[in-house]
Amino acid sequence: MAQIKITLVKSTIGALKNQKATVKALGLHKTNSSVVREDNDVTRGMIKVVSHLVKVENAD
Numbered sequence: 001m002a003q004i005k006i007t008l009v010k011s012t013i014g015a016l017k018n019q020k021a022t023v024k025a026l027g028l029h030k031t032n033s034s035v036v037r038e039d040n041d042v043t044r045g046m047i048k049v050v051s052h053l054v055k056v057e058n059a060d
Contacts, residue, residue: 002039003059010053
């Protein structure tokens with residue numbers, strides 16, 4: 001399965017409670033922290049919720 005790299009580019013200060021929880025569930029903590037996840041429907045749904053806070057790229 002394909003891998004994607006997710007990077008938190010904006011702070012969660014002022015974000016909604018569910019958006020903060022989604023960022024935490026993705027494994028992101030501080031601004032500019034990155035994680036590599038499998039590219040599946042669950043991950044894409046989480047990214048959609050916080051799309052204004054993260055940057056997504058291929059992790060090849």
